[in-house]
Amino acid sequence: MPDFAEPLARLIDALKRLPGIGQKSAQRIAFHVLRAGREDAEHLAQALLDVKDKLGLCRLCNNISDSDLCLYCRDSNRDPKVVCVVEEPTNIVGIETTRQYEGRYHVLHGALSPLRGIGPESLKIKGLVERIGQGEIQEVIVATNPTVEGEATAVYLARLLKPLGVKVSRIGMGVPVGSDLEFADEVTISKAMEGRREM
Amino acid sequence: MPARVSEALVLRTYPLKEADLVVSFLTRDQGMLRGVAKRARRPKNPFGAGLERLSHVRMAYFQRETRELVNLDSCELIRSQFGLVSDYWAGVALDYFAEVSEQLLPAAEPNERFFRLLLAVLDDLQPTSKVWRAVTYFSLWALRLSGWMPEMGSAPKLSSESRAIALEMLRTPVAQLSKTDWDQGTAADLRRYLVRQIESHIERRLVTAPLFEQVSS
Numbered sequence: 001m002p003d004f005a006e007p008l009a010r011l012i013d014a015l016k017r018l019p020g021i022g023q024k025s026a027q028r029i030a031f032h033v034l035r036a037g038r039e040d041a042e043h044l045a046q047a048l049l050d051v052k053d054k055l056g057l058c059r060l061c062n063n064i065s066d067s068d069l070c071l072y073c074r075d076s077n078r079d080p081k082v083v084c085v086v087e088e089p090t091n092i093v094g095i096e097t098t099r100q101y102e103g104r105y106h107v108l109h110g111a112l113s114p115l116r117g118i119g120p121e122s123l124k125i126k127g128l129v130e131r132i133g134q135g136e137i138q139e140v141i142v143a144t145n146p147t148v149e150g151e152a153t154a155v156y157l158a159r160l161l162k163p164l165g166v167k168v169s170r171i172g173m174g175v176p177v178g179s180d181l182e183f184a185d186e187v188t189i190s191k192a193m194e195g196r197r198e199m
Numbered sequence: 200m201p202a203r204v205s206e207a208l209v210l211r212t213y214p215l216k217e218a219d220l221v222v223s224f225l226t227r228d229q230g231m232l233r234g235v236a237k238r239a240r241r242p243k244n245p246f247g248a249g250l251e252r253l254s255h256v257r258m259a260y261f262q263r264e265t266r267e268l269v270n271l272d273s274c275e276l277i278r279s280q281f282g283l284v285s286d287y288w289a290g291v292a293l294d295y296f297a298e299v300s301e302q303l304l305p306a307a308e309p310n311e312r313f314f315r316l317l318l319a320v321l322d323d324l325q326p327t328s329k330v331w332r333a334v335t336y337f338s339l340w341a342l343r344l345s346g347w348m349p350e351m352g353s354a355p356k357l358s359s360e361s362r363a364i365a366l367e368m369l370r371t372p373v374a375q376l377s378k379t380d381w382d383q384g385t386a387a388d389l390r391r392y393l394v395r396q397i398e399s400h401i402e403r404r405l406v407t408a409p410l411f412e413q414v415s416s
Contacts, residue, residue: 019216020215020216020217112287112290113294114290114291114294114295114406114407114410115211115252115294115297115298115406115407116406117406117410119410119413147251148251148252148280148281148284148290148293151281151284152284152287152290155284155285155287156287176242176243178243179242179243183245184247185247185248185249185275185276185279186248186276186279187247187248187251187276187279187281188247188248
């Protein structure tokens with residue numbers, strides 16, 4: 001490995017710890033920062049610090065927020081009767097891009113995974129039960145990932161929440177738009193058949 | 200760069216980069232391998248549901264002599280365990296099988312008998328009430344096939360029923376065991392003893408085993 005000046009080596013080392021960044025990418029980013037103006041570097045450094053200092057979790061839904069309530073929980077135009085449960089805050093972005101969902105969210109911050117030592121107590125489920133207990137929520141849409149862990153979490157939530165008197169629904173699973181049925185496997189096809197709708 | 204197709208059981212996946220996965224899988228003919236499945240987390244990928252935990256697949260991959268990780272090309276699903284997710288205990292059992300297999304088996308050393316053991320317990324796990332039987336049978340045979348089977352006579356404080364179950368398990372396929380009405384308490388002492396034996400040999404605690412105890416209690 002080539003020797004760099006100590007501050008540059010320190011930056012490369014710090015960048016390498018980020019997910020998806022290897023030695024070459026870290027070097028490329030570090031040299032970009034080096035060549036950029038001081039203003040840009042300060043802007044980047046301040047943005048990094050702000051993320052740590054100014055962000056927290058929404059009191060209601062556990063989404064990332066810079067205030068007590070996140071922008072979705074603050075928005076009075078959103079339907080408070082419908083809550084979409086997702087695994088991670090990044091999942092909200094995917095749902096919001098559709099511009100079709102107008103309810104609120106609840107972020108679990110993970111999915112049930114015994115192999116990773118994540119049980120129900122590790123997830124933000126208690127807050128969801130409390131929100132339902134307040135009586136305003138009528139439907140919970142479980143939008144966990146279509147993986148074994150996500151499905152297990154969905155089943156667990158359905159069993160926990162249905163006795164509380166709310167409608168629990170699961171997002172559809174099946175063949176992706178633009179793909180070919182010929183190449184879909186049996187699990188995908190069977191899920192698509194299960195979730196078929198009348199036309 | 201030889202192209203191979205192996206019958207395999209997917210043990211575990213780890214996220215890599217933006218949409219890739221590192222996949223740990225046990226093949227019938229090459230033993231346990233690890234490989235990179237590119238774009239596996241994107242909706243239109245060539246793996247479908249085949250990379251879910253303990254999916255039984257035909258895995259196509261490229262293997263370079265000098266590389267530890269193989270490149271996964273695609274997989275054809277033979278049998279999925281997706282239907283078991285509605286049963287939390289079965290889900291824990293699947294994770295337990297995957298964890299123990301990954302810990303006990305050395306990389307790239309074929310172990311066809313271990314592969315058949317996994318297929319047998321997965322077959323037995325389908326009716327979800329038999330979780331405990333499959334877990335106990337798997338633990339016993341995993342130790343035996345790894346060469347660490349303790350003398351059952353020296354096992355401390357095992358009930359006579361558990362000893363009888365262990366002896367029968369060593370002689371009889373899991374599907375033909377005489378005791379069929381298993382519950383959480385059945386041979387629980389034997390199961391704990393076997394887990395302790397596994398943990399002492401791999402020199403670490405199993406992540407999934409305590410969850411079994413929580414479920415049992």
